[in-house]
Amino acid sequence: MDQRRTDTREQIQSVALELFAEKGYDRASLREIAERLHVTKAALYYHFRTKDDILASVIEDFLLQLDALVKWAHEQPSDVDVREEVLRRYSALLTGRTAQLARFMREGMAKIPELALGMKIRAHFAALIDVLAGPGEHTEDRLRAQVALAALQLATLSDPDLEPADDETDRRAAALRIATDLVQPSPPAP
Amino acid sequence: MDQRRTDTREQIQSVALELFAEKGYDRASLREIAERLHVTKAALYYHFRTKDDILASVIEDFLLQLDALVKWAHEQPSDVDVREEVLRRYSALLTGRTAQLARFMREGMAKIPELALGMKIRAHFAALIDVLAGPGEHTEDRLRAQVALAALQLATLSDPDLEPADDETDRRAAALRIATDLVQPSPPAP
């Protein structure tokens, strides 16, 4: 079942993501992607219509996971415990393949507003921030939620000044603690 | 005194920075910079040897300000009050022209490690983080400091879901409160 003769399409996504994370979307060329796969550029065009499509396809996957998370949150009562669980799940999402994606996605978010993909990404994150910020339209609550997500994202980048041993697990756990603190209601219960 | 016939060089820096912030370094072409200034590409090359040089020149200015801030901090006793003041000063730095720079500088930080400029930027920020993290080599303290800086940076980007009225001042103030909380020693004094 689902036994295609090749898995080239997925390999392209994988290698492309790897390269996007390494040097950013613009600096990653189709030529280099093709070379790493030992195929030609033209072969890529059999699987994807454009370079943008490769990026989009891999981002869409992530947005689907985000969707599921937001949907789940909306089915729960809106309290702090749920928000903390949302952070835990989001942190778990930023792992392996997805970590590479998250690493340069903010680049895409910051990019030209008229870019359709950029708007889509922003919209999805806005939904997540709504959940984390809780009710009310307070500037600071929303910003705290944004910062909490940024903290989790920051953890995926390694700090060159630190032992590699600390990396990954420690950093990820620390980030989760920080993020959790950030979404506490204004006067935290003692 | 210092009355040059033209200020083209500074105008180039200004327009370039504007464009870098708009579309990122890679997507900003020399052609477009030249067009906005109503000069030709070749004219740019009279003032700067390369495109990288334009970016470097404008970043160096910022790094000098960072240096001064770190130097000042080192002359003070290493306590929480000083760290809070460092955050206030850093927040003030992220204003106007410099805000545009900060907006896409993380792009440069994330970029290829072998890039000389990227390493320089990272080194300067590492010094600032050392100050904010306080003594000791705890993963979480350093991460908190990183997140605090990220919070201030995030404030410079506008949240499309919010009234423009809230913008700027409110957001900046909220970010400073969040950042300040983040650099408090582990058990905050009551």
Next chain:
DNA sequence: GTCTATAAGGTGATAGAC
């Protein structure tokens, strides 16, 4: 599904006149 070959256009950069 993958190839060779090539189109079409933009890029950073240089030479040399004015």
Next chain:
DNA sequence: GTCTATCACCTTATAGAC
């Protein structure tokens, strides 16, 4: 200091054979 003209290169993307 700024121009015109041009270079060499690399990019995404397409056409058509195998």
